[in-house]
Amino acid sequence: MQSNRTVIRNGRVIDPSQGIDRVADLLIADGKISEITGSPLERAPDGHDVIDASGLVVAPGFIDLHTHLRDPGYEWKETLETGTQAAARGGFTTLCAMPNTDPCQDSAAVIDDVTRRAARTGAVRVLTIGAITKGRQGKNLAPMGELAEAGVIGFSDDGDPVSDPNIMRQALSYASSLGLPIINHAEERSLVRGGVMSEGEVATRLGLPGVPASAEAVMIARDIELTALTGGRLHVPHVSTAASVALIRVAKSRGLKVTAEVTPHHLSLTDSWVYGLHGEVPETVPPEAYDTNAKVNPPLRTAADVAALIEALADGTIDVIATDHAPHAATDKVCTFNEAAHGINVLETAFGQVMRLTHAGFISLPELIRRLTEHPAAILGAETGSLAKGRAADIVLLDPDAEWTVRPESFASLSRNTPLAGVTLRGRVVATVFGGNTVWDVRTAAAQTEVATS
Ligand SMILES: [Zn+2]
Incomplete structure (x- = not known):
């Protein structure tokens, strides 16, 4: 169960729609963006779920x-x-x-x-x-x-x-x-x-x-x-x-x-x-x-x-x-x-x-x-694609330098048709938040795989 308040901590927030590119905390309340801080807060505010974005890019x-x-x-x-x-x-x-x-x-x-x-x-x-x-x-x-x-x-x-x-x-x-x-x-x-x-x-x-x-x-x-x-x-x-x-x-x-x-x-x-x-x-x-x-x-x-x-x-x-x-x-x-x-x-x-x-x-x-x-x-003409205050908290956490190898057999898609099987790409989506809810996090997914295979 996720609370209705979340803070994404210490990420490099890049929002082209507002010309923002700085290390900051991003606060979410009730599924919407509530604030991008000027710099990272000293500690997470009370009553917030915390998503760690240290070393990562936070974007719409x-x-x-x-x-x-x-x-x-x-x-x-x-x-x-x-x-x-x-x-x-x-x-x-x-x-x-x-x-x-x-x-x-x-x-x-x-x-x-x-x-x-x-x-x-x-x-x-x-x-x-x-x-x-x-x-x-x-x-x-x-x-x-x-x-x-x-x-x-x-x-x-x-x-x-x-x-x-x-x-x-x-x-x-x-x-x-x-x-x-x-x-x-x-x-x-x-x-x-x-x-x-x-x-x-x-x-x-x-x-x-x-x-x-x-x-x-x-x-x-x-x-x-x-x-x-x-x-x-x-x-x-x-x-x-x-x-x-x-x-x-x-x-x-x-x-x-x-x-x-x-x-x-x-x-x-x-x-x-x-x-x-x-x-x-x-x-x-x-x-x-x-x-x-x-x-x-x-x-x-x-x-x-x-x-x-x-x-x-x-x-x-x-x-x-x-x-x-x-x-x-x-x-x-x-x-x-x-x-x-x-x-x-x-x-x-x-x-x-x-x-x-x-x-x-x-x-x-x-x-x-x-x-x-x-x-x-x-x-x-839609109110998406921006981290402006009041917009839906649709957010992606990116690691631009992470290398990973394309394994079509582990796709969530039902199909596997890519010519990139076995190719190593540099740049990875770490987590995706939709309307304030985490819908993908490679870190917890990896932990689950470890539990499942150990
Ligand atoms: Zn076409």
């Missing part, structure tokens, strides 16, 4: 604008319960659930069901994204007003693009009157033509059909023009190419309401990871040489694309880091590369992956945290 809980929770319809891959537990371990206290469920999130009834069940069984907050078109078929608009009333934070047919430009025009118009963004999976399908990875040398050596980078850029260019035409709000998900970055940069300079996100994998992995050797390039390629866990849409790209994405994240062209957490069962991945499902399991590895950018000097820790908290909160 992360917000993920792009999560596939697979529930309802694909509960063998993930559920609202397991997906939110994975989120807690990854430091995320708010998730935005993509609508490619079954039934699809294209009606108020399904949104209500997800919202209600998530509130009951979820370890963290789940917000919903409504479909743009009925059944995500790209033909007729979903009841967007009804979905907005049910609480969706935006609209997307993610997994599939809205290919018809006129439907996209209408969607941007209607969504803008509702004050919500359209999140269009940017992929011109006529250019994909059965491609399963990025077009280039690796695809050629492996004999796999490739997808040109322009399949993404062509769609983003179209969507930017339709945003200009309608005055709507466009949020570009999982940007993966240098060409896309250039288009978004120009759109922003034109003053259009365009925002963008990038995933941890597109920031850190290239198409060489498809070889299945953790990015090493083999001299010769045996026929079975690939890792289906590196199959993702959009595909992993070249080192030049990765460099452009990092630069764009640092200079603000890309606003946020979002996971595109896409859990899949083993049976979706233990097959040929052509047959394998697209998607990487990201929530539990995300922070360790993106901390690489800070360790390499590309972006400071406060700016990295800003792209996981304040910036996604601004896109949501």
Whole structure:
């Protein structure tokens, strides 16, 4: 039983939304932030539970604008319960659930069901994204007003693009009157033509059909023009190419309401990871040489694309880091590369992956945290992602230097599909507090494991 007062002691409190970066104590009362002290208190105040954050960073809980929770319809891959537990371990206290469920999130009834069940069984907050078109078929608009009333934070047919430009025009118009963004999976399908990875040398050596980078850029260019035409709000998900970055940069300079996100994998992995050797390039390629866990849409790209994405994240062209957490069962991945499902399991590895950018000097820790908290909160228009007094006590404790090895078999997620198995990451989520309650603490989890195995 936790008391209604908690103090997080002696941490380096970083809250980009208030420009705070100092060692302090953070006080919580009744599930809300009550105070950040000027410096650590001499002793813990009476009647408070104490969470020790000495040597750790204390930041707002992360917000993920792009999560596939697979529930309802694909509960063998993930559920609202397991997906939110994975989120807690990854430091995320708010998730935005993509609508490619079954039934699809294209009606108020399904949104209500997800919202209600998530509130009951979820370890963290789940917000919903409504479909743009009925059944995500790209033909007729979903009841967007009804979905907005049910609480969706935006609209997307993610997994599939809205290919018809006129439907996209209408969607941007209607969504803008509702004050919500359209999140269009940017992929011109006529250019994909059965491609399963990025077009280039690796695809050629492996004999796999490739997808040109322009399949993404062509769609983003179209969507930017339709945003200009309608005055709507466009949020570009999982940007993966240098060409896309250039288009978004120009759109922003034109003053259009365009925002963008990038995933941890597109920031850190290239198409060489498809070889299945953790990015090493083999001299010769045996026929079975690939890792289906590196199959993702959009595909992993070249080192030049990765460099452009990092630069764009640092200079603000890309606003946020979002996971595109896409859990899949083993049976979706233990097959040929052509047959394998697209998607990487990201929530539990995300922070360790993106901390690489800070360790390499590309972006400071406060700016990295800003792209996981304040910036996604601004896109949501939500009162999260901040440690301001009175806000929900959604907090993450981070050890930026802790090294740990990715063991998919110990994921909270129901699925294991990551190409990072066995990889050591530097940067770890130590504990996550949601609404004042500790929903993950690696220190007590480790102690429990010791008791269980001794
Ligand atoms: Zn997508």
